[in-house]
Amino acid sequence: MSALPSFPITPLLPEIRASLAAHPRLVLEAPPGAGKTTQVPLALLDQPWLGDGKILMLEPRRIAARAAAQFMAQQRGEEVGHTVGYRIRFEARVGKATRVEVVTEGILTRLIQDDPELTGIGAILFDEFHERHLAGDLGAALALDVQGTLRPDLRIVVMSATLDGERIAQWLDAPRISSPGRSFPVKVAYPPARVQESTEHHLARVVRVALQENDGDVLAFLPGRREIARTQSILEAPLDHPPLPLGEGLGERVRSERSASVSPNPHPRPLSQRERGEIEVVALHGELSLAEQQTALSPAEPGTRRVVLATNVAESSVTLPGIRSVVDSGLAREPRFDPHSGFTRLETVNISQASADQRAGRAGRVAEGTAYRLWPQSRRLDPSRTAEIVQAELSGLALELAAWGITAGSGVELPWLDAPPAGALAQGRDLLTQLGALATDGRITALGREMLELGATPRLGAAALRAATELRALVADLLALMEARSPLRGEQARTDDFRARVNALHAWRDRHTAGARTGADAGALAAIEQASKGWRRRLDVRSAASGVPDSHAVGDLLLHAFPDRVARRDDGNPLRYTLANGRGARLHESTALHGEPWLVALDLRFEARDSLILAAAPIDPRVLERDYPAQFRRERVLRWNEERQAVEAFEEQRYAAIVLDRRSVPVKPEDALPALLAAVRAKGIDVLPWSEHAHRLRARMQALRAWMPELGLPDVSDAALLDTLDDWLAPYLNGKRSLGALGADELSQALGSLFDYEQRRQLDAQVPESLTVPSGMNRRLDYAEGEPPVLAVKLQELFGLADTPRIANGRIPVTLHLLSPAGRPIQVTQDLKGFWERTYPEVKKELKGRYPRHPWPDDPWTAAPTHRAKPRGT
């Protein structure tokens, strides 16, 4: 150990050893450059608790796993594969003597599932745990479960670079040791955007400032390719105005921000023509070919300064030499799974504080640096990155859990740092059931176990294992191509026909064409071929596929991975498709798949209406009939025809939600009734044929209920009627096929049926339709909710009536609308007596002249009531 070179973490190693001797779990916080990855595993090798056990160290990336193993082996003066080895998918360098095994995260899950006792393993170290990958979280939860049950002696060390150590330590119930890093101070500035300035213009402007104020290269972080391209064109366009004047705006602001441990170039000056000519702008993102990435990663020509416009690749995956300043948009694109739609979509989000610090740290690897942040300093960032487990698609996790014995109803839980959300987990289990990996009781099937053993995603695993033996060579290619980014470049890169990728791989393999002529990236194809070779080994295939597969072969194999994304072209619109899950999708206008009646959509960009199909392959629908017979259904379907206000019946032949054939069939009465009731429920009570009579009947029923609550009458408000349609309306709709067939009388009868005989008797007695007035005529009563009834009547008809009539057992006085002989309103009153006494004499004086042929007695109490005028001449 004494031979170890010194790292910032070196002085802490005794403390780390002591802690693990006393306590089986530990949280180790150390920023990049502290040496934790390479020093901690070796420092634990001689510990008594380890005996001759192995140390497993998890890395989130393959490159990092290889590099860490390489570095440690070198440090011991050995080859990789002796004391120190590594294991990543399709590649292992471990030997009998190997005691430190650096593995990628998915490998650990396999190891634990294969041997839950973790025989021979004494410690597991989770490096870069702050990245919170799904596999890392699962691995840690499984390891904790094993430690708590079968292996109390197992040591678990979680190494993290963020401020989140406290939370992790609580979760683990573990002590916490922090190490300083090895990096130079980085000064942070927050230059604000100008009014209406786009992110790209803001960023380009600050990049120019960074070039002025600092030596060395500039690394800028943007959320994606589109923003990188826009920024690049802004930076490469000739300046239409001279660069920033001295001492104004940003230059000043930068120097006044925070206390700087180092002051940037104290005399920023405009770039000269010559200097600008020496600045090289390069893009860096995951879609680039290896060669293109190399350009960005290699040192610039002497005398040339470089501006690297990068996505998140540059945050952790690659190291860039010579960076002295970082310009950070504060944005990243992250996948979010929506359990409702079953799709994952990319969202542009604000980065976490941990990411911001990690990005800024990139400016301090070689010397002091400056980080320019393009968001307001007042903005509060989330302290650390959201764990993948809370926002990702979870079918893979659900399958691992099922293999561990955790099913939907098992009630068993793992000790999660962040538990998987129930909705996404349920959706994952649904998919697994559809793929045949889970039985109906939720337990894992034999196919599910095979899928885990194969080590592909559940979707691709299902496709691979269901393929006929003679197609397995092609399946291996499809797995490799599906997992990789598209190898196509140039014109070809735009195609949405997935078969173009297969053809490019086969052409490259067959050496018929040079890499360049296939329009594909030879480096990418070589990597895909490596993966395909790995899959061929696992699938027991001797030789690789070649040539151009049959037109449906690719789709027919991959539809077993995406049975829910089988798509059929709509009749009306050749670009529009309906997916088996019922959602809409469309091909873009320059599609290479125009006219294909059936597709399997392999990649979609989610949109609320019609998702865009980014990659697809044609399929033969007969394969669906053969392999998913249960999804084919012939069903009677009832539809509401809005125009006819009537029920229609169809017989539909469907694959899942895709309608293959629809024929009109006669409507059965027992079919129609529920559909008619549903239509009323959906459209509201006003859709019924309300007559004047029915309205009035309902008003009286409501009035009686309000005025004589002791009768306990049913509510006939809109809401109550809708709630009880089955009771009162159904008998009258029975046998009908449209709402129009319901007569107005029938509606009244139906309403009336809500009251029994006695209640109807009370209705007629207490809330009558009309009153007989002294003239002998029946005059209608008008009922409105919450008001006394209105009796409109000519004055002359009431002669002899002393008091206001009352109804509802005398509880409610009617409101009299007293009318002139011509039917014009004279007075509204509930006090007839008062009217006769006070108002009538005046009314008489006024109207007698106008209606001389009508009686205007001085004494209305004793006069004979009449509804007619006096006969002429009397």
Added chain:
DNA sequence: CTCTCCCT
């Protein structure tokens, strides 16, 4: 008409 990064 345009999608971040990674992994069994």
